[in-house]
Amino acid sequence: MSRVLGIPPKRALPLKEASLFKEVLTMYEARQLKKGLKTADQILKKFPEHGETMCMKGLILTHMGRREEGIDLVKKGVRLDLTSHICWHVFGLIQKGEKNYEEALKSYIQALRFDKENLNILRDAAHLQTQLRLYDGLVETRHILLRLRPTVRQNWVSLAVAYHLSGNLLEAKKVLEQYERTLKNVPDYDTEHSETTMYHVRLLEELGEFTEALSLLDVSSKSRVIVDKTAIMEARARLLSKLKSDESEHAWRVLIDHNPDCTSYYHGYLASQGIDSDEASLAILRDISSQIPRANAPRRLALSFASGDRFKELAKPYLLSGFTKGIPSLFADIKLLYKDQAKLSQIQALLEEIRAENAPDSAAPSSSTFTSQPTTYLWILYFQAQHFSYLSQFRRALEILDEALKHTPTLPELYTCRARVLKRAGDLFGAARSVEEARLLDGQDRFLNTKSAKYRLRAGLVDEASALLGLFTKKDATSPGADLEDMQSLLYLIEEADAQNRSGKINLALKKYIAIQKVFDEVEDDQYDFHGYSMRKFTINIYLNLLAWEDRLRSHLAYVKAAISASRIFVAVHDDPSIAASLASSGQLTDAEKKAKKKAKKAAQKVQDDSKKGNSQQSSNEDKGLEPTAPKDDDVDGIKLLGCSDPLERAAKFLHPLTTLAPQNIEVWIAVYDVAIRRKKLLQAAKALKHACSIDVENPELHIRLVHVRRTASALPQEPPVPIGPLFKESLLELLPEEVSLETFNSQYLQRHPSSQQAILAAAKVSQMLQAPLQEVENTLFAALGPDAKLDLESSQAILSYLKSLGSQRAEEFRLTCDGKFDLSTVFKSPEEQALLVKQALSVVIGYPDEVEAEA
Amino acid sequence: MNIRLARIDDLSGMQAANLINLPENYVMKFWMYHLLTWPQISFVAENGEGKIVGYVLAKIDDETTDANSAEVHGHVNSISVLRSYRRLGLARRLMMLSQEAMLTVYNASYVSLHVRKSNKAAIGLYKDTLGFSVADIEKKYYGDGEDALSMKLYLKR
Incomplete structure (x- = not known):
């Protein structure tokens, strides 16, 4: 300084x-x-x-x-x-x-x-401006830095990047060109200069100057300035296609030879030839296939283009080869074709045919060129079971799996498949049991371990899931969950949060949803160091992609789910603060939770002791950096979090990024409404509903809010001030015309959707809101089990829990009816029956409990 | 199945695949650092729905980063294919693409990696299919105390 x-x-x-x-x-x-x-x-x-x-x-x-x-x-x-x-x-x-x-x-x-002119301060300021996306200020700062130190290479590139980020591509190009003129004697194989030149090509491409981009690319690759051959080939093919050049066909073909498993190369190749018929595409793919027989992509792509007999002709050898090789992902691959109903039926018929030809006791000669092996038959059954599960024919799928298991009882995939079928059929306990059987066949495999833990969480067996997860997490972590949280496992966090949420432990659920929010904050912070680092390394293209990715980070499904679920919890405790109080006093911790809590407390104490020790040893020269160490968590069970004084503000903040990152998700807008209306942000609330209406005006949850907003408006103690009042009123009229009474609005809605269980539930909730007698609400709800209703498991469950929340005498009747209607499902069993099922799910193999015990 | 160069927006999927499948896990900044420093040598396999089902994460070492070696060489930090996507030869193809990029972009003379002594399937792939040989055994390399085989493959000559 x-x-x-x-x-x-x-x-x-x-x-x-x-x-x-x-x-x-x-x-x-x-x-x-x-x-x-x-x-x-x-x-x-x-x-x-x-x-x-x-x-x-x-x-x-x-x-x-x-x-x-x-x-x-x-x-x-x-x-x-x-x-x-x-x-x-x-x-x-x-x-x-x-x-x-x-x-x-x-x-x-x-x-x-x-x-x-302090260089250190200027550089730091530039990094902060980038982090905050203040690009005009960034351009200014980078300008000063370049003026002060024009001989430093990275200062030129940094200015170009600043212009690029601010949207001024032309200036970026000018700076880069000026920079290139100052360069002398760049050695061959200079990766940094190679990357800079690739960035220049990208700039030209983004500016639409394809010819210039192509000639720069060609000159630079010939003179060995660009060393990344794949990048050259890809950019070349892309640019030639954009220029509609005849050479593009060859360029794509070179790429296919280079990596015949990259599907986008085939799309580029086909497009470059102006193919307009599926027949022509098929011919080309067949040619490539015969030239590169080991490539799977052209054979698979052909299945997308083919139809009718041609499809059957191609599908059969494709399936057979998968069965013979025992490829577990074959169904996941093929089911993408099922969007086409005709192909689905053809595959189903083919399966019957192939199964008959390959059955162990089959007398029919196999039409395939392969000699059929016993494992082939097994993989056929495995595929067929997934096929019927896809069609929701769960019994049939299970029968097929039983046969397969009789054939080979040691293949984990058969058990995970069985688990999947059971899960989809609503037997969460059976599913957990089955996937645990798979895990026990290969205890060293973390994939099966993760699966088994996930299924336990789905079945509400949180402690038991944790015991499994602990087999692979760090032994010195305070709990398996703590390690997975440190490692930013979104899968774990969301599954555990949802499990806690379903079982009513919303404090623990909220804690995990917030942990998800923190992971995204961390990843956002992670980019900071690269604002300087990437300029020094000249890896500009990927750095620009990093910034764009960071800007869209929170569109990730885990964030969306966490934000919506957390905001629902925040809204619930706002509406009824006694929930937080009763959870705090109920001492709802299970033994394992208590154990974990004790361990966490001990660890936190140790951290504190250590830092105290640090304090007393003032002579220590150790650099602890400028980032604060995470304070000890004095709210392990999330009770304080749940009882916070500003739940709505926290919910609003959690949801906020989604209004731009997930604007097509109706649940986001409904959650935004729920928070805004309670915060008395009337215009924001009305706007959220308007967005929701533009996505799906008949959405059941939206229906409830449309009634809610009207009732909220009429219950306002006084007209909101100008201009808010009139604007709010106006937007309400757009949402729901005033001449319609809410009762009529509701009954019309129900009439439009007589078979949808979700709509029925929504209409019942609205009736209840409009103070209809309980009996009427119950009658509405029971229509959900009527002859016209389309049954779905989740909605039926939601109706049951709603009946219970109303204190309805008919809840038990509803449960029993559902139990009869949902074959295989266990979600409508009585608590006693479920307790027994849990026991079965957990007692898979003798000796296994010891293993868990040792780790717990 | 689509096999291609890893991009920035694959980071979440790569991290998730690693966490599901392998005992050695890393925070996002680690993944980020590798892709941003050596953007040409890591690859992914994605299924028809765009989910990452396999990846190879690699880096380049030279005398500035690895005191034991003056030669520029590649190192495979992590490679994984989800159990449900095995037997498609994805790991082999991911490795070969990475090796080729290490050679052409960085002029790397060899590629190294560590593998658990007990991981017969992986050792088979490296040795028999890809041509690696065992250079060393590193005692207690892994967190749980297992030894690692340090393997090497020369990329030129």
Whole structure:
């Protein structure tokens, strides 16, 4: 950190102390923390009000792990010398360490006011501006850096990238061209220059200058400037296609030879030839197939293009080859063709045919060229079972699997398949049992372990799932879940959260949903270091892709699910704060949870003890960095979280990114409405419903909200002020015309959807909201089991739990009827029956419980 | 099935596949670092629905990163194919694409990797199909105390 001229009197130090201060700076840079601290104290003894020294001391203390004390000093130091770039820089460093990027940038900008050309501060400011997506400011900062250090290569590229990010591709191109003119004697095989040139090609392509892009690509590949041959070939094929050049066909063909398993190459190849008929495509694919017989892609693609007899002709050898090789993913591959009903039927018929030809006791001669082996028959059955499960013919699927299991009882896939069928049929306990049988056949396989744990979670067996997961997680973690959370396993977090949510432990569920939110925060923070790193490495293309990906990060399904579920919980505790209180007092922890809690507490205590030890050993020179260590979790069971004072604000924040990242998801808008209307954000609420209406105006959950919003509006104690009041009223009229009474609106809705269980449930909920007598609500709900109703498991379950929540006497009747109607399902069994099923699910093989016990 | 170069938006899928399938797991920043530093040498296999079912994550070492070796060489950090997508030869094809990119882009002289001593199937693939040989045995390399075979394959000559 350099000093500047024109020192204000209170900053000026006598010669001796001034040189001591310089030493402090050098010692800090070298992370000689202990010495630095001692020297700073020496200055402060004589000049206790010296802001810059105080800031440096604070910074050093923070690095030494004495965070609170350090930050206090930094703040005090800044106040004592508001025009020092050193003070502001130090403050910015502290804020950056706390990931408070906005405030950090403000401090850096202050620092730059007093030291305009400080390279370190400028570079950090550029990284902060990128992180915050303040691209105009970024361009400015990169300009200054380039002006100050035009001989540094990365400064040129960084400016081009800044222009690119700000949307000014033309300027980016100009900067890059200028940069290239300054280059001399680039050696062959220079990966950095190769990447920069590929970036230049991309820029030209994005600008639509395809001819220029192509010629740069060709010149650069001939002169060995670009070393990434695959990237050259791909860009070439793409550009030639965009230029509609005759050469494009050859370019794609070269790519296919290079990697015959990349499907996009085939699409490019076919498109380059202007193919307009499926017949022609098939002919081309056949040619390639005969030239590259080991490639699977052309044979599979042909199945998508073919139809009728041709399809059958091609499908049979394709299936047979899969069965002979024993490819477990064959069904997952083929079922994508089932969107075409004709192909589905053809496959079904083919299966019968192939099965008959390959049955062990079959007298019919096999038409295949392969000699049929016993395992072939097994894989046929495996496929056929999945086929019927797909068609929801669960009994049939199970019969086939039984035969397969009789044939070979040691193939884990048969058990996982059986589990899948049972799960889809609603027998979650049987499913958990079956997949556990698979796991026991190969205990070393983490894939089967994950599957078994997941199925246990689906069956609500949370502790038992944890015991399994612990077989593969780190032994020193406070719990298997804690390790999986550290490793950012979204699958685990969402499955456990949902399991807790279903069993009513919404505090534990919320805790995990919030953990998911944190994972995404972490990944967003992760990009920070690359704003500098990637410029130094010149890997610009992938860096630009990283930024674009980060901007869309939260469109991930796990985030969407977590945000919606968490916001529902937040809304529930807002509506009824006693839920949080009763969960807090009920002491609902199971033994395993208590154990985990105790272990977590112990670990947290240890962390605290260690940090205390750190405090007492002031002589330690160890650099603990500027990022705060995670505080100990004093709310392991999420009770405090559930009882927070601002549930709606937290929900709104969780949901917010989704209004731009998942705008086609109706559940998002309904969740946004639920939160906004309770926060009295009337226009936001109305807008959310409008979005929802544009997606699916007949959606059952939306129906409930349309009634809710009208009732909320008429119950407002007074007309909201202008312009909100009139605007809100206007948008309500668009959603639901005023002349229709809510009762009529509801009965019309029900009439439009007499067979949908979800619609029936929604209509019943609305009746209840409109204070209809219980009997009427019950009658509405029982229509869901009527002869016209389309039964689905989830909706029936939802209706049952709604009946229970109403305290209906007829809930038991509903349960029993469902139990009769849903063959195989166990979700409508009585608690006693379910307890027995759980026992069976967990007692798969003798000896197994010991194994879990040892790990628990 | 589609086998291609790994892209940034594959990161989530690669991390998820690793967590389901293998005992050695890494936080996102680790995956990010590799792809952003050596964007040409990691590959993925995705199924017809775009789900990542297999991947190879690789890096390049030279004298600045690996004091034991002055030669530029590739190293396979992690390779995995979901159990339900085995027997398609995905691992072999992923490895071959990565090896070729290591050679052409970085002029790597060999590729190295670690494998659990007990993982017969993987050792078979590396040795018999791809031509690797055992260079060393690293005692207690894995978190659970298992030894690793350190394997090598020369890419030129």
